[in-house]
Ligand SMILES: Nc1ncnc2c1ncn2[C@@H]1O[C@H](COP(=O)(O)OP(=O)(O)OP(=O)(O)O)[C@@H](O)[C@H]1O
Protein backbone atom coordinates (compact mmCIF):
# COMPACT_ATOMS: atom_id res chain seq x y z
CA UNK A 64 0.00 0.00 0.00
CA UNK A 65 1.44 3.40 -0.97
CA UNK A 66 2.01 6.19 1.53
CA UNK A 67 -0.75 8.23 0.01
CA UNK A 68 -3.41 5.57 0.19
CA UNK A 69 -2.29 4.81 3.72
CA UNK A 70 -2.65 8.43 4.74
CA UNK A 71 -6.06 8.63 3.12
CA UNK A 72 -7.15 5.52 4.94
CA UNK A 73 -5.98 6.84 8.31
CA UNK A 74 -7.75 10.09 7.61
CA UNK A 75 -10.94 8.26 6.76
CA UNK A 76 -10.77 6.11 9.89
CA UNK A 77 -10.18 9.17 12.07
CA UNK A 78 -13.19 10.87 10.50
CA UNK A 79 -15.43 7.88 11.06
CA UNK A 80 -14.24 7.52 14.65
CA UNK A 81 -15.05 11.17 15.37
CA UNK A 82 -18.51 10.79 13.87
CA UNK A 83 -19.16 7.67 15.94
CA UNK A 84 -18.04 9.45 19.13
CA UNK A 85 -20.32 12.39 18.43
CA UNK A 86 -23.25 10.08 17.84
CA UNK A 87 -22.48 8.10 20.99
CA UNK A 88 -22.32 11.32 22.99
CA UNK A 89 -25.56 12.67 21.57
CA UNK A 90 -27.63 9.49 21.80
CA UNK A 91 -28.11 9.48 25.60
CA UNK A 92 -28.96 13.17 25.46
CA UNK A 93 -31.74 12.72 22.94
CA UNK A 94 -32.79 9.50 24.53
CA UNK A 95 -33.34 11.22 27.86
CA UNK A 96 -35.16 14.08 26.21
CA UNK A 97 -37.43 11.84 24.16
CA UNK A 98 -38.05 9.56 27.12
CA UNK A 99 -39.02 12.46 29.37
CA UNK A 100 -41.32 13.86 26.72
CA UNK A 101 -42.86 10.43 26.12
CA UNK A 102 -43.49 9.72 29.78
CA UNK A 103 -44.40 13.25 30.80
CA UNK A 104 -46.72 14.26 27.98
CA UNK A 105 -49.69 12.05 28.97
CA UNK A 106 -50.00 13.91 32.28
CA UNK A 107 -49.68 17.34 30.78
CA UNK A 108 -52.79 19.48 31.02
CA UNK A 109 -53.75 22.98 31.91
CA UNK A 110 -54.76 21.99 35.42
CA UNK A 111 -51.30 20.59 36.02
CA UNK A 112 -50.08 24.20 36.11
CA UNK A 113 -53.05 25.68 37.96
CA UNK A 114 -53.85 23.15 40.67
CA UNK A 115 -52.30 22.23 43.96
CA UNK A 116 -51.07 18.67 44.55
CA UNK A 117 -53.82 16.23 45.40
CA UNK A 118 -53.73 13.06 47.49
CA UNK A 119 -53.28 9.88 45.51
CA UNK A 120 -56.45 8.66 43.89
CA UNK A 121 -57.95 12.13 43.75
CA UNK A 122 -57.98 13.35 40.14
CA UNK A 123 -56.99 16.88 39.08
CA UNK A 124 -53.86 17.30 41.17
CA UNK A 125 -51.16 19.57 39.78
CA UNK A 126 -47.90 21.29 40.47
CA UNK A 127 -48.98 24.91 40.12
CA UNK A 128 -47.47 25.86 43.44
CA UNK A 129 -44.25 24.05 42.67
CA UNK A 130 -43.87 25.69 39.27
CA UNK A 131 -44.44 29.09 40.79
CA UNK A 132 -42.14 28.19 43.67
CA UNK A 133 -39.35 27.13 41.33
CA UNK A 134 -39.68 30.37 39.40
CA UNK A 135 -39.51 32.37 42.63
CA UNK A 136 -36.49 30.42 43.86
CA UNK A 137 -34.64 30.86 40.59
CA UNK A 138 -35.61 34.54 40.50
CA UNK A 139 -34.12 35.07 43.96
CA UNK A 140 -31.01 33.14 42.96
CA UNK A 141 -30.63 35.17 39.77
CA UNK A 142 -31.23 38.48 41.49
CA UNK A 143 -28.50 37.72 44.00
CA UNK A 144 -25.96 35.87 41.90
CA UNK A 145 -26.03 37.85 38.67
CA UNK A 146 -24.88 41.22 40.05
CA UNK A 147 -22.31 39.57 42.32
CA UNK A 148 -21.16 37.09 39.73
CA UNK A 149 -20.85 39.67 36.96
CA UNK A 150 -19.06 41.99 39.36
CA UNK A 151 -16.61 39.25 40.26
CA UNK A 152 -16.18 38.42 36.57
CA UNK A 153 -15.36 42.05 35.76
CA UNK A 154 -12.89 42.15 38.60
CA UNK A 155 -11.21 38.96 37.45
CA UNK A 156 -10.87 39.98 33.83
CA UNK A 157 -9.87 43.62 34.36
CA UNK A 158 -7.88 43.68 37.58
CA UNK A 159 -7.49 40.09 38.63
CA UNK A 160 -3.97 39.46 37.46
CA UNK A 161 -2.35 39.35 40.89
CA UNK A 162 -2.45 36.93 43.80
CA UNK A 163 -5.85 38.03 44.96
CA UNK A 164 -7.32 37.39 41.51
CA UNK A 165 -5.89 33.88 41.52
CA UNK A 166 -7.37 33.30 44.95
CA UNK A 167 -10.83 34.42 43.81
CA UNK A 168 -10.57 32.21 40.73
CA UNK A 169 -9.57 29.27 42.89
CA UNK A 170 -12.45 29.79 45.28
CA UNK A 171 -14.88 30.04 42.37
CA UNK A 172 -13.58 26.82 40.85
CA UNK A 173 -13.76 24.95 44.13
CA UNK A 174 -17.25 26.28 44.73
CA UNK A 175 -18.48 25.26 41.31
CA UNK A 176 -17.23 21.77 41.95
CA UNK A 177 -18.70 21.54 45.45
CA UNK A 178 -21.52 19.00 45.91
CA UNK A 179 -24.74 20.95 46.01
CA UNK A 180 -25.89 19.32 49.25
CA UNK A 181 -22.83 20.83 50.93
CA UNK A 182 -23.89 24.26 49.74
CA UNK A 183 -27.38 23.48 51.02
CA UNK A 184 -26.06 22.59 54.47
CA UNK A 185 -23.91 25.72 54.45
CA UNK A 186 -26.97 27.89 53.88
CA UNK A 187 -28.89 25.77 56.37
CA UNK A 188 -26.47 26.63 59.17
CA UNK A 189 -26.02 30.21 58.01
CA UNK A 190 -29.62 31.19 57.23
CA UNK A 191 -32.14 28.53 58.17
CA UNK A 192 -30.92 28.00 61.73
CA UNK A 193 -30.61 31.68 62.70
CA UNK A 194 -33.95 32.48 61.07
CA UNK A 195 -35.49 29.50 62.83
CA UNK A 196 -37.18 27.94 59.82
CA UNK A 197 -37.05 26.77 56.25
CA UNK A 198 -37.81 29.49 53.73
CA UNK A 199 -37.91 30.42 50.08
CA UNK A 200 -35.24 32.99 50.83
CA UNK A 201 -32.78 30.39 52.10
CA UNK A 202 -33.54 28.17 49.11
CA UNK A 203 -32.93 31.05 46.72
CA UNK A 204 -29.67 31.88 48.46
CA UNK A 205 -28.46 28.29 48.24
CA UNK A 206 -29.18 28.31 44.51
CA UNK A 207 -27.46 31.69 44.23
CA UNK A 208 -24.28 30.28 45.74
CA UNK A 209 -24.42 27.47 43.22
CA UNK A 210 -24.97 29.85 40.32
CA UNK A 211 -22.38 32.44 41.20
CA UNK A 212 -19.18 30.66 40.13
CA UNK A 213 -20.65 29.81 36.74
CA UNK A 214 -21.70 33.38 36.15
CA UNK A 215 -18.39 34.81 37.40
CA UNK A 216 -16.11 32.56 35.40
CA UNK A 217 -18.09 32.78 32.18
CA UNK A 218 -18.30 36.57 32.52
CA UNK A 219 -14.55 36.69 33.00
CA UNK A 220 -13.94 34.58 29.92
CA UNK A 221 -16.33 36.57 27.78
CA UNK A 222 -14.80 39.89 28.83
CA UNK A 223 -11.32 38.61 28.09
CA UNK A 224 -12.41 37.78 24.58
CA UNK A 225 -13.25 41.42 23.84
CA UNK A 226 -10.46 42.71 21.58
CA UNK A 227 -7.84 44.92 23.17
CA UNK A 228 -8.29 47.42 20.35
CA UNK A 229 -11.69 48.42 21.68
CA UNK A 230 -10.42 49.04 25.15
CA UNK A 231 -7.49 51.05 23.84
CA UNK A 232 -9.77 52.97 21.50
CA UNK A 233 -11.98 53.95 24.40
CA UNK A 234 -9.13 54.84 26.74
CA UNK A 235 -7.47 56.87 23.99
CA UNK A 236 -10.61 59.00 23.83
CA UNK A 237 -10.17 59.93 27.46
CA UNK A 238 -12.56 57.39 28.95
CA UNK A 239 -11.58 55.90 32.29
CA UNK A 240 -11.55 52.18 33.05
CA UNK A 241 -15.04 52.12 34.49
CA UNK A 242 -16.53 53.87 31.47
CA UNK A 243 -14.60 51.62 29.13
CA UNK A 244 -15.76 48.46 30.83
CA UNK A 245 -19.32 49.61 31.20
CA UNK A 246 -19.90 51.13 27.78
CA UNK A 247 -17.68 49.17 25.43
CA UNK A 248 -16.48 45.92 26.92
CA UNK A 249 -19.67 44.81 28.67
CA UNK A 250 -22.02 45.48 25.75
CA UNK A 251 -19.66 43.66 23.42
CA UNK A 252 -19.69 40.64 25.71
CA UNK A 253 -23.42 40.80 26.47
CA UNK A 254 -24.45 37.70 24.64
CA UNK A 255 -21.68 35.60 26.12
CA UNK A 256 -22.49 36.77 29.63
CA UNK A 257 -26.15 35.95 29.07
CA UNK A 258 -25.18 32.47 27.99
CA UNK A 259 -23.27 32.06 31.24
CA UNK A 260 -26.27 33.20 33.25
CA UNK A 261 -28.49 30.78 31.34
CA UNK A 262 -26.14 27.92 32.07
CA UNK A 263 -26.35 28.86 35.74
CA UNK A 264 -30.15 29.02 35.64
CA UNK A 265 -30.37 25.68 33.90
CA UNK A 266 -28.10 24.16 36.49
CA UNK A 267 -29.98 25.34 39.56
CA UNK A 268 -33.46 24.88 38.13
CA UNK A 269 -33.14 21.14 38.60
CA UNK A 270 -31.28 21.19 41.91
CA UNK A 271 -33.04 19.10 44.53
CA UNK A 272 -30.66 18.25 47.34
CA UNK A 273 -29.89 21.77 48.60
CA UNK A 274 -33.60 22.63 48.58
CA UNK A 275 -34.45 19.77 50.92
CA UNK A 276 -32.57 21.52 53.71
CA UNK A 277 -33.56 25.08 52.78
CA UNK A 278 -36.81 25.63 50.85
CA UNK A 279 -38.13 22.32 52.21
CA UNK A 280 -41.18 22.09 49.97
CA UNK A 281 -44.83 22.87 50.65
CA UNK A 282 -48.30 21.72 49.68
CA UNK A 283 -49.63 25.26 49.42
CA UNK A 284 -49.28 28.27 47.19
CA UNK A 285 -46.25 30.45 47.97
CA UNK A 286 -47.23 33.21 50.37
CA UNK A 287 -44.00 34.68 51.67
CA UNK A 288 -40.31 34.34 51.01
CA UNK A 289 -39.86 33.68 54.72
CA UNK A 290 -41.96 30.52 54.59
CA UNK A 291 -41.18 27.11 53.14
CA UNK A 292 -41.91 26.94 49.46
CA UNK A 293 -42.64 24.20 46.93
CA UNK A 294 -40.30 23.50 44.05
CA UNK A 295 -40.73 21.25 41.03
CA UNK A 296 -37.66 19.06 41.66
CA UNK A 297 -38.73 18.51 45.28
CA UNK A 298 -42.21 17.55 44.20
CA UNK A 299 -40.84 15.27 41.51
CA UNK A 300 -38.62 13.63 44.09
CA UNK A 301 -41.51 12.99 46.48
CA UNK A 302 -43.78 11.64 43.75
CA UNK A 303 -41.12 9.57 42.04
CA UNK A 304 -40.30 7.52 45.12
CA UNK A 305 -43.96 7.01 45.98
CA UNK A 306 -45.57 3.67 45.12
CA UNK A 307 -48.65 5.27 43.46
CA UNK A 308 -48.89 5.18 39.66
CA UNK A 309 -50.81 8.48 39.47
CA UNK A 310 -48.11 10.27 41.48
CA UNK A 311 -45.43 8.67 39.38
CA UNK A 312 -47.14 10.01 36.28
CA UNK A 313 -47.10 13.43 37.89
CA UNK A 314 -43.39 13.05 38.58
CA UNK A 315 -42.71 12.49 34.88
CA UNK A 316 -44.80 15.46 33.91
CA UNK A 317 -42.94 17.51 36.53
CA UNK A 318 -39.64 16.48 34.97
CA UNK A 319 -40.92 17.54 31.57
CA UNK A 320 -42.03 20.83 33.11
CA UNK A 321 -38.49 21.47 34.35
CA UNK A 322 -37.12 21.02 30.86
CA UNK A 323 -39.80 23.32 29.48
CA UNK A 324 -39.12 25.96 32.14
CA UNK A 325 -35.42 26.10 31.31
CA UNK A 326 -36.24 26.28 27.63
CA UNK A 327 -38.76 29.05 28.17
CA UNK A 328 -36.50 31.19 30.33
CA UNK A 329 -33.78 30.76 27.74
CA UNK A 330 -36.00 31.94 24.92
CA UNK A 331 -37.38 34.89 26.86
CA UNK A 332 -33.89 36.07 27.85
CA UNK A 333 -32.68 35.79 24.29
CA UNK A 334 -35.59 37.79 22.95
CA UNK A 335 -35.25 40.50 25.59
CA UNK A 336 -31.50 40.83 25.07
CA UNK A 337 -31.41 40.32 21.32
CA UNK A 338 -29.31 42.61 19.16
CA UNK A 339 -30.73 46.06 19.16
CA UNK A 340 -30.22 47.91 15.90
CA UNK A 341 -26.78 49.48 15.94
CA UNK A 342 -25.15 46.88 18.08
CA UNK A 343 -22.67 44.83 16.15
CA UNK A 344 -21.98 41.13 16.28
CA UNK B 345 22.24 70.56 13.63
CA UNK B 346 18.65 70.14 12.42
CA UNK B 347 16.41 72.87 11.18
CA UNK B 348 14.07 72.67 14.16
CA UNK B 349 10.96 74.79 14.39
CA UNK B 350 10.99 78.05 16.34
CA UNK B 351 10.31 77.81 20.04
CA UNK B 352 6.96 79.61 19.80
CA UNK B 353 5.65 77.08 17.33
CA UNK B 354 6.54 74.06 19.38
CA UNK B 355 3.59 72.04 20.64
CA UNK B 356 5.34 68.96 21.97
CA UNK B 357 8.82 69.13 23.36
CA UNK B 358 10.47 65.82 24.14
CA UNK B 359 13.76 65.77 25.98
CA UNK B 360 16.07 62.83 26.54
CA UNK B 361 13.27 60.34 26.66
CA UNK B 362 14.19 56.77 27.56
CA UNK B 363 11.68 53.96 27.75
CA UNK B 364 12.12 50.49 29.17
CA UNK B 365 9.89 47.46 28.75
CA UNK B 366 10.96 45.78 31.96
CA UNK B 367 14.70 45.51 31.58
CA UNK B 368 14.69 45.92 27.81
CA UNK B 369 15.26 49.47 26.65
CA UNK B 370 13.17 50.48 23.64
CA UNK B 371 13.87 54.23 23.36
CA UNK B 372 17.26 55.87 23.85
CA UNK B 373 17.60 59.54 24.69
CA UNK B 374 15.01 60.73 22.21
CA UNK B 375 14.78 64.50 21.91
CA UNK B 376 12.46 66.13 19.42
CA UNK B 377 10.33 69.23 19.10
CA UNK B 378 7.02 68.82 17.30
CA UNK B 379 5.61 71.85 15.58
CA UNK B 380 2.02 72.88 16.07
CA UNK B 381 -0.32 72.78 13.10
CA UNK B 382 2.10 70.69 11.14
CA UNK B 383 2.38 67.07 10.24
CA UNK B 384 5.36 65.19 11.59
CA UNK B 385 6.03 61.76 10.17
CA UNK B 386 7.93 59.06 12.03
CA UNK B 387 9.71 56.57 9.80
CA UNK B 388 12.11 53.72 10.41
CA UNK B 389 12.41 49.96 10.10
CA UNK B 390 10.11 47.60 11.94
CA UNK B 391 10.76 47.34 15.66
CA UNK B 392 12.73 50.58 15.88
CA UNK B 393 10.33 52.09 18.41
CA UNK B 394 8.03 54.32 16.37
CA UNK B 395 4.84 53.04 17.96
CA UNK B 396 6.44 53.01 21.36
CA UNK B 397 7.45 56.63 20.95
CA UNK B 398 4.05 57.66 19.64
CA UNK B 399 2.33 56.02 22.59
CA UNK B 400 4.46 57.92 25.06
CA UNK B 401 2.81 61.11 23.82
CA UNK B 402 -0.60 60.25 25.27
CA UNK B 403 0.70 57.88 27.91
CA UNK B 404 -0.87 54.80 26.35
CA UNK B 405 2.22 52.92 27.46
CA UNK B 406 0.99 53.33 31.02
CA UNK B 407 -1.37 50.46 30.29
CA UNK B 408 1.49 48.02 29.77
CA UNK B 409 2.78 46.54 33.00
CA UNK B 410 6.47 47.07 33.68
CA UNK B 411 7.01 50.13 31.50
CA UNK B 412 9.41 52.71 32.90
CA UNK B 413 10.14 56.11 31.46
CA UNK B 414 12.78 58.77 32.10
CA UNK B 415 13.16 62.20 30.55
CA UNK B 416 10.38 64.63 29.81
CA UNK B 417 7.54 65.15 27.37
CA UNK B 418 6.18 68.69 27.47
CA UNK B 419 2.96 69.61 25.79
CA UNK B 420 2.38 73.36 25.76
CA UNK B 421 5.15 73.57 28.33
CA UNK B 422 3.68 71.12 30.85
CA UNK B 423 5.44 67.83 31.49
CA UNK B 424 2.79 65.16 31.00
CA UNK B 425 4.71 62.66 33.11
CA UNK B 426 4.57 64.84 36.20
CA UNK B 427 2.41 63.21 38.82
CA UNK B 428 -0.27 65.86 38.92
CA UNK B 429 -1.27 65.42 35.29
CA UNK B 430 -4.70 63.86 34.76
CA UNK B 431 -4.21 61.07 32.21
CA UNK B 432 -7.86 61.08 31.20
CA UNK B 433 -7.69 64.77 30.46
CA UNK B 434 -4.41 64.31 28.59
CA UNK B 435 -5.90 61.63 26.34
CA UNK B 436 -8.77 63.91 25.57
CA UNK B 437 -6.32 66.53 24.34
CA UNK B 438 -4.02 64.05 22.62
CA UNK B 439 -6.09 61.62 20.59
CA UNK B 440 -4.98 58.53 18.75
CA UNK B 441 -5.86 56.65 15.57
CA UNK B 442 -4.74 53.04 15.50
CA UNK B 443 -3.24 50.87 12.82
CA UNK B 444 -6.28 48.62 12.54
CA UNK B 445 -9.57 50.51 12.36
CA UNK B 446 -11.26 49.87 15.71
CA UNK B 447 -14.80 51.22 15.68
CA UNK B 448 -16.81 50.03 18.65
CA UNK B 449 -19.54 47.45 18.06
CA UNK B 450 -22.29 50.04 18.07
CA UNK B 451 -23.93 52.32 15.55
CA UNK B 452 -22.06 54.93 13.51
CA UNK B 453 -23.78 57.62 15.54
CA UNK B 454 -22.96 56.09 18.90
CA UNK B 455 -19.34 55.69 17.88
CA UNK B 456 -18.95 59.38 17.13
CA UNK B 457 -21.02 60.42 20.14
CA UNK B 458 -19.04 58.14 22.44
CA UNK B 459 -16.36 60.67 23.38
CA UNK B 460 -18.69 63.64 23.95
CA UNK B 461 -21.03 61.46 26.02
CA UNK B 462 -18.13 60.23 28.14
CA UNK B 463 -17.14 63.80 28.72
CA UNK B 464 -20.59 64.84 29.81
CA UNK B 465 -22.58 66.01 26.76
CA UNK B 466 -26.13 64.71 27.14
CA UNK B 467 -28.14 67.10 25.06
CA UNK B 468 -29.53 65.28 22.03
CA UNK B 469 -29.43 68.28 19.70
CA UNK B 470 -25.90 69.12 20.67
CA UNK B 471 -24.84 65.52 20.10
CA UNK B 472 -26.52 65.50 16.69
CA UNK B 473 -24.58 68.62 15.82
CA UNK B 474 -21.26 67.20 16.99
CA UNK B 475 -21.83 63.94 15.14
CA UNK B 476 -22.63 65.69 11.88
CA UNK B 477 -19.74 68.14 12.16
CA UNK B 478 -17.24 65.42 13.02
CA UNK B 479 -18.40 63.14 10.22
CA UNK B 480 -18.20 66.02 7.77
CA UNK B 481 -14.69 66.87 8.86
CA UNK B 482 -13.70 63.24 8.45
CA UNK B 483 -15.22 63.30 4.94
CA UNK B 484 -17.65 60.57 5.87
CA UNK B 485 -20.94 62.41 6.20
CA UNK B 486 -22.22 61.88 2.68
CA UNK B 487 -21.62 58.14 2.88
CA UNK B 488 -23.13 57.61 6.31
CA UNK B 489 -25.86 60.19 6.79
CA UNK B 490 -28.52 57.65 5.81
CA UNK B 491 -27.11 54.87 7.96
CA UNK B 492 -26.17 56.67 11.14
CA UNK B 493 -27.97 54.10 13.21
CA UNK B 494 -26.59 51.06 11.46
CA UNK B 495 -23.73 49.07 12.96
CA UNK B 496 -20.37 50.70 12.37
CA UNK B 497 -18.81 47.32 11.74
CA UNK B 498 -20.81 47.15 8.53
CA UNK B 499 -18.70 49.93 6.99
CA UNK B 500 -15.75 49.22 4.73
CA UNK B 501 -12.24 49.27 6.18
CA UNK B 502 -11.52 52.72 4.79
CA UNK B 503 -14.83 54.08 6.05
CA UNK B 504 -14.18 52.54 9.45
CA UNK B 505 -10.85 54.30 9.69
CA UNK B 506 -12.43 57.62 8.76
CA UNK B 507 -15.10 56.89 11.36
CA UNK B 508 -12.35 56.43 13.94
CA UNK B 509 -10.96 59.80 12.91
CA UNK B 510 -14.42 61.35 13.21
CA UNK B 511 -14.83 59.75 16.63
CA UNK B 512 -11.58 61.36 17.63
CA UNK B 513 -12.43 64.78 16.23
CA UNK B 514 -15.68 64.74 18.21
CA UNK B 515 -13.73 65.20 21.44
CA UNK B 516 -11.87 68.16 19.90
CA UNK B 517 -8.32 67.13 20.60
CA UNK B 518 -5.33 69.40 20.04
CA UNK B 519 -2.95 66.70 18.96
CA UNK B 520 -3.75 63.73 16.74
CA UNK B 521 -1.46 60.71 16.85
CA UNK B 522 -1.74 58.20 14.03
CA UNK B 523 -0.03 54.82 14.04
CA UNK B 524 0.15 53.59 10.45
CA UNK B 525 -3.46 54.62 9.87
CA UNK B 526 -3.53 53.40 6.28
CA UNK B 527 -1.51 50.22 6.46
CA UNK B 528 -4.62 48.06 6.52
CA UNK B 529 -6.33 49.94 3.68
CA UNK B 530 -6.51 49.78 -0.10
CA UNK B 531 -4.85 52.53 -2.23
CA UNK B 532 -8.04 54.52 -2.78
CA UNK B 533 -8.99 54.60 0.88
CA UNK B 534 -5.38 55.48 1.66
CA UNK B 535 -5.55 58.43 -0.68
CA UNK B 536 -8.74 59.69 0.93
CA UNK B 537 -7.24 59.43 4.41
CA UNK B 538 -4.12 61.24 3.25
CA UNK B 539 -6.24 64.09 1.85
CA UNK B 540 -8.07 64.18 5.11
CA UNK B 541 -4.86 64.33 7.13
CA UNK B 542 -3.57 67.23 5.04
CA UNK B 543 -6.88 68.98 5.57
CA UNK B 544 -6.77 68.44 9.34
CA UNK B 545 -3.33 69.98 9.65
CA UNK B 546 -4.87 73.45 9.72
CA UNK B 547 -6.38 72.90 13.12
CA UNK B 548 -4.37 70.09 14.69
CA UNK B 549 -0.87 69.04 15.48
CA UNK B 550 -0.42 65.68 13.80
CA UNK B 551 2.16 62.99 14.38
CA UNK B 552 1.93 60.04 12.04
CA UNK B 553 3.84 56.79 11.95
CA UNK B 554 4.26 55.33 8.51
CA UNK B 555 6.17 52.54 6.85
CA UNK B 556 5.56 54.10 3.51
CA UNK B 557 8.16 56.68 2.60
CA UNK B 558 6.13 58.01 -0.29
CA UNK B 559 3.38 58.66 2.19
CA UNK B 560 5.73 60.49 4.52
CA UNK B 561 6.96 62.55 1.58
CA UNK B 562 3.42 63.27 0.37
CA UNK B 563 1.76 64.37 3.56
CA UNK B 564 4.27 65.49 6.14
CA UNK B 565 6.04 68.76 6.83
CA UNK B 566 8.67 67.22 9.09
CA UNK B 567 10.08 63.74 9.14
CA UNK B 568 11.86 61.95 11.94
CA UNK B 569 13.93 58.85 11.28
CA UNK B 570 14.19 56.25 14.05
CA UNK B 571 16.61 53.37 14.20
CA UNK B 572 16.96 50.84 17.02
CA UNK B 573 15.18 53.09 19.49
CA UNK B 574 17.22 56.17 18.64
CA UNK B 575 16.10 59.25 16.83
CA UNK B 576 18.71 59.48 14.10
CA UNK B 577 17.58 62.58 12.31
CA UNK B 578 14.67 64.98 12.13
CA UNK B 579 14.26 67.66 9.51
CA UNK B 580 11.88 69.30 7.08
CA UNK B 581 10.56 66.47 4.97
CA UNK B 582 11.90 67.77 1.65
CA UNK B 583 15.31 68.34 3.23
CA UNK B 584 15.45 64.95 4.84
CA UNK B 585 14.57 63.14 1.68
CA UNK B 586 16.82 65.16 -0.62
CA UNK B 587 19.74 65.96 1.64
CA UNK B 588 19.90 63.53 4.54
CA UNK B 589 22.56 64.54 7.05
CA UNK B 590 23.20 61.10 8.43
CA UNK B 591 24.61 58.20 6.47
CA UNK B 592 22.09 55.82 8.11
CA UNK B 593 19.16 57.98 7.02
CA UNK B 594 20.46 58.02 3.51
CA UNK B 595 20.87 54.24 3.49
CA UNK B 596 17.33 53.80 4.74
CA UNK B 597 15.56 56.18 2.39
CA UNK B 598 17.45 54.91 -0.60
CA UNK B 599 16.36 51.44 0.37
CA UNK B 600 19.77 50.06 1.16
CA UNK B 601 18.46 48.43 4.30
CA UNK B 602 15.40 48.20 6.49
N1 LIG C 1 4.47 45.53 25.14
C1 LIG C 1 5.79 45.33 24.90
N2 LIG C 1 6.54 44.64 25.77
C2 LIG C 1 7.84 44.44 25.54
N3 LIG C 1 8.50 44.89 24.48
C3 LIG C 1 7.81 45.59 23.56
C4 LIG C 1 6.42 45.85 23.73
N4 LIG C 1 5.99 46.57 22.67
C5 LIG C 1 7.07 46.74 21.88
N5 LIG C 1 8.17 46.17 22.42
C6 LIG C 1 9.53 46.18 21.84
O1 LIG C 1 9.96 47.51 21.67
C7 LIG C 1 10.61 47.67 20.42
C8 LIG C 1 9.94 48.75 19.61
O2 LIG C 1 8.65 48.29 19.24
P1 LIG C 1 7.62 49.22 18.46
O3 LIG C 1 6.32 48.50 18.39
O4 LIG C 1 7.62 50.56 19.07
O5 LIG C 1 8.28 49.29 17.02
P2 LIG C 1 7.72 49.96 15.70
O6 LIG C 1 8.79 50.85 15.20
O7 LIG C 1 6.39 50.55 15.90
O8 LIG C 1 7.62 48.69 14.75
P3 LIG C 1 6.57 48.43 13.57
O9 LIG C 1 7.00 49.30 12.44
O10 LIG C 1 6.75 46.97 13.26
O11 LIG C 1 5.20 48.75 14.08
C9 LIG C 1 10.61 46.32 19.76
O12 LIG C 1 11.87 45.71 19.98
C10 LIG C 1 9.53 45.56 20.45
O13 LIG C 1 9.83 44.19 20.50
Ligand SMILES: [Mg+2]
Pocket residue numbers: 394395396523
Ligand atom coordinates in the same frame (compact mmCIF):
# COMPACT_ATOMS: atom_id res chain seq x y z
MG1 LIG D 1 4.37 50.05 15.20
